[in-house]
Amino acid sequence: MKRAETVTFGGSALDRAAPLRPDVEGQAKLWAHEAATVLPLWRGKLLAEAGRPLALRVAEAEVLAEAPRLFLGLAEGGEPLFAADLPDWEGAEAPGSGFSDETEQRHPALPRGAFAELRRMMPALAPREAELAATARALFEWHRTHRFCARCGAESLPELGGWQRHCPACGARHFPRTDPVVIMLVTRGNSVLLGRAPAWPEGMFSLLAGFIEPGEGVEAAVRREVFEETGVRVGEVSYLASQPWPFPASLMLGCIGGAVSEEITLDPVEIEEAVWVSRERLAEIFAGRDAVIRPAREGAIAHFLLWHWLADRLD
Template identity: 65%
Template sequence: MRHAEEVTFGGSALDRAAELRRDAEAVAALRADPAAAAVVLWRGKPLLEPGPDGAATLVRLPLDHPALEGAHIDILLGREGGAARFAADLSGWTPEDDDTTTVGAFVDASEQRHPGLPETQRFVELRRAMTWLSPRDAELAATARGLLEWHRTHGFCACCGAKSDVAEAGWQRHCPACGRRHFPRTDPVVIMLVTRGNRTLLGRAPAWPEGMYSCLAGFVEPGETVEAAVRREVFEETGVRVGRVRYLASQPWPFPASLMIGCHGEALSEEIDVDPEEIEDARWVSREDVALSFDGSDPGLRPAREGAIARFLLRNWLADRLD
């Protein structure tokens, strides 16, 4: 697919320093470098500094910054210009005045300010801010969020139940009781641009904002190919049969730990029979109507959020850039 690398979180050639993760002395040397810095997150929300024209910068704090006192800084994300970048988790801090009821919601417009940081620096929901960031900042934020969430939910050995330890610069957990090693989890998810002639098949989940429709998606099951998953998920959710399937692009999606595998599926049937246990609604939408939804001219149809691979696939379909 043309322009596949332009998808949000699509990568920025970050030097992840993977060859050093097992070398404790090398990691310690990186940590001791005055140029080392931490990407800071609070409950999965990265610390950002707003910039001009709606842009923002991912904040990198020196490892000895007072605001990081008590934070867990065990994860080596990689190197920028030879200097190490770590992930720091400030989730133990509790904001005094900020409303946290929407934190983690599909739409979270709240921003939290830490008293030890400048007024302009705020913790912002990554799904809301992902298009504000440069490719490098987006990759660092997505990597940090995904790894921190995995550590938060996998603190005990799945084999024996004992508490596990962080290992290999944050890229493993090791069980001291049974010796089992655990690796960060990524769940493969197919997301499908299903077309038939001049129309595409879109669906919506009950929790989405009113009028929002997006490409169908679903998890790949054990023993299943990507192509089979596309056909199964579309049929399960809408009753539409899909024939030819081809890969288009992928997107890391750390909400909480998925790899979105974007595919194009050619529909063999048109009749829709929605499974209400899977989705709320589905409909065929013409190119013209998708274009109108993108510029806000169709109040009854809202596209997937900017930065999501669904919107990326639809935009490239409109521009005839799938091949």
């Protein structure tokens, strides 16, 4: 698919500068660089201003130097790029719950901006903003959930600029985790298969998706997931595009599959409702004129694939 990498979080050719990660003294010098910038996070939310992620200079707030940090890479001019994970502060408002967090929190020690949910910013993100935000959020979530060594249980320590954890007790080294997920544009003639999970907001439908299991290829995972969730059989499967999805750390592998059956039999645990939607109705959905179905979230690969199918641009 020619436009595959234009999906949100699809990449910006960031120089991640991996050879610089092992140099502890060099990392300290990069942090002290006068042009170094930091993307602050708190509980997975990003500091934002006017609906966009906000990076600060290291010198703008002392609290940044006290927080765990990641080395994200170098900008085009060689300026170091970091992210910092701030701890809770006194008086911090609790984040929202549910499918989408609409709350914002301001840190008393930061000069500007407020912490906001990344999903809310997706439609406005430039490619570089998106790549930095997705990388930082996924890495910090990995550190939060993998503090202890999977081999011996001792507490491990971050190293390599935040791109590895090392166990001082048994010497094991652990690397960031990414979980592969298939997401499927299943078509039959002029229609596409949409579904909704029980916990989703009313009216929200999307493409079917599921984790790839051990010992399973992408094509087999597409066929299995669609059949398990809806009873629909899929024949030919082709890859279209991918999207890093840092909620918490998945790689969405977008595929198109041709259905060879049409009758729907739901797995009620996974899917509350599934429907075949014609191309004409999908156009109405995207225009916001459908009384029942809302379009998939803008910025997500489901929205991306459906829009390109509707526009006949899956080349």
